[in-house]
Amino acid sequence: MDFHHVSVMLEEAVGGLVTDPVGTYVDCTLGGAGHSRRITELLAPEGRLVGLDQDEAAIAAARERLAGAGCRVDIVHTNFRNLEGVLQELGVAEVTGVLFDLGVSSPQIDNPERGFSYMQDALLDMRMNPEAGFSAYDVVNTYSEDELDRIFHDYGEERWGRRIAQFIVQARAEKEIKTTGELVDIISRAVPKAVRREMNGHPAKRIFQAIRIEVNDELGILAGAFRTAVKFLVPGGRLAIITFHSLEDRIAKQTLKELARGCICPPELPVCMCHHQPEIKLLGRPRTAGREELAANPRAKSAKLRIAEKIS
Numbered sequence: 001m002d003f004h005h006v007s008v009m010l011e012e013a014v015g016g017l018v019t020d021p022v023g024t025y026v027d028c029t030l031g032g033a034g035h036s037r038r039i040t041e042l043l044a045p046e047g048r049l050v051g052l053d054q055d056e057a058a059i060a061a062a063r064e065r066l067a068g069a070g071c072r073v074d075i076v077h078t079n080f081r082n083l084e085g086v087l088q089e090l091g092v093a094e095v096t097g098v099l100f101d102l103g104v105s106s107p108q109i110d111n112p113e114r115g116f117s118y119m120q121d122a123l124l125d126m127r128m129n130p131e132a133g134f135s136a137y138d139v140v141n142t143y144s145e146d147e148l149d150r151i152f153h154d155y156g157e158e159r160w161g162r163r164i165a166q167f168i169v170q171a172r173a174e175k176e177i178k179t180t181g182e183l184v185d186i187i188s189r190a191v192p193k194a195v196r197r198e199m200n201g202h203p204a205k206r207i208f209q210a211i212r213i214e215v216n217d218e219l220g221i222l223a224g225a226f227r228t229a230v231k232f233l234v235p236g237g238r239l240a241i242i243t244f245h246s247l248e249d250r251i252a253k254q255t256l257k258e259l260a261r262g263c264i265c266p267p268e269l270p271v272c273m274c275h276h277q278p279e280i281k282l283l284g285r286p287r288t289a290g291r292e293e294l295a296a297n298p299r300a301k302s303a304k305l306r307i308a309e310k311i312s
């Protein structure tokens with residue numbers, strides 16, 4: 001099967017995650033199983049890997065890639081928002097490490113049929129789970145101008161979001177917008193030429209990111225999933241998170257900060273009354289890809305790796 005995805009910060013993430021060769025590890029974003037394969041290489045036969053992905057194509061590729069693993073492997077086709085239920089169903093009470101390598105895989109972006117890319121004409125789709133009912137077509141053709149403006153602002157941080165939303169609503173009043181190409185044309189018409197010349201990247205880039213986040217509810221589920229992961233970690237177990245844009249990174253940073261916090265008493269109290277204990281400690285500052293990796297894989301440019309350890 002042709003599923004080509006170059007894993008980002010592979011050695012740093014897996015090296016920081018695997019602390020016990022007979023432990024149980026969860027990869028919440030299997031993709032092509034690049035990170036998972038490396039994890040299994042470090043595990044003894046008594047070790048175990050549980051891998052999740054909401055994309056059936058990724059699951060198929062991961063099954064193939066992990067077929068020869070020397071430890072127990074369980075692969076589950078699901079959204080990581082269901083992490084707790086998956087672990088309960090598998091009878092896993094605690095885990096030694098959990099990895100999140102967020103966002104989309106290269107095959108999702110590169111396959112024109114998935115409709116993720118503004119560079120290739122395709123039906124508007126962008127579902128990471130093609131079985132989900134709600135797609136980019138629904139966002140573009142049914143959201144009000146205010147709703148479009150909100151997601152373009154919140155998930156795309158796009159200054160021209162209101163005007164682009166107006167142009168979309170006007171265009172679809174004439175005929176429904178079916179393809180990525182039609183949407184790119186509308187976005188290009190909405191952003192004045194002089195502004196387009198000064199923009200960093202294609203004007204459709206942030207709008208497509210915003211629609212993708214909305215279609216897959218990418219941000220809404222993150223904090224809960226990180227907390228569930230920490231809940232299942234053994235003392236000394238690790239959580240590794242790789243983010244690719246500022247919105248998801250902000251959620252990772254904030255959630256880890258809250259979990260690492262001890263006393264939560266109001267600052268005016270002279271002594272601690274809450275006895276709240278931190279659940280994790282942060283292991284160093286967020287890391288970015290090295291020069292060699294950046295030269296070989298431009299996708300690593302925006303990656304940030306955060307690692308935390310559960311406190312006993």
Ligand SMILES: C[S@@+](CC[C@H](N)C(=O)[O-])C[C@H]1O[C@@H](n2cnc3c(N)ncnc32)[C@H](O)[C@@H]1O
Binds near residue numbers: 005006052058078
């Ligand atoms: C960046 S890729 C992972 C690549 C993988 N680490 C590797 O080395 O091959 C992200 C994957 O996570 C999946 N994904 C994203 N959000 C998800 C979610 N909420 N639940 C389950 N899978 C998700 C995507 O379908 C995609 O296959």
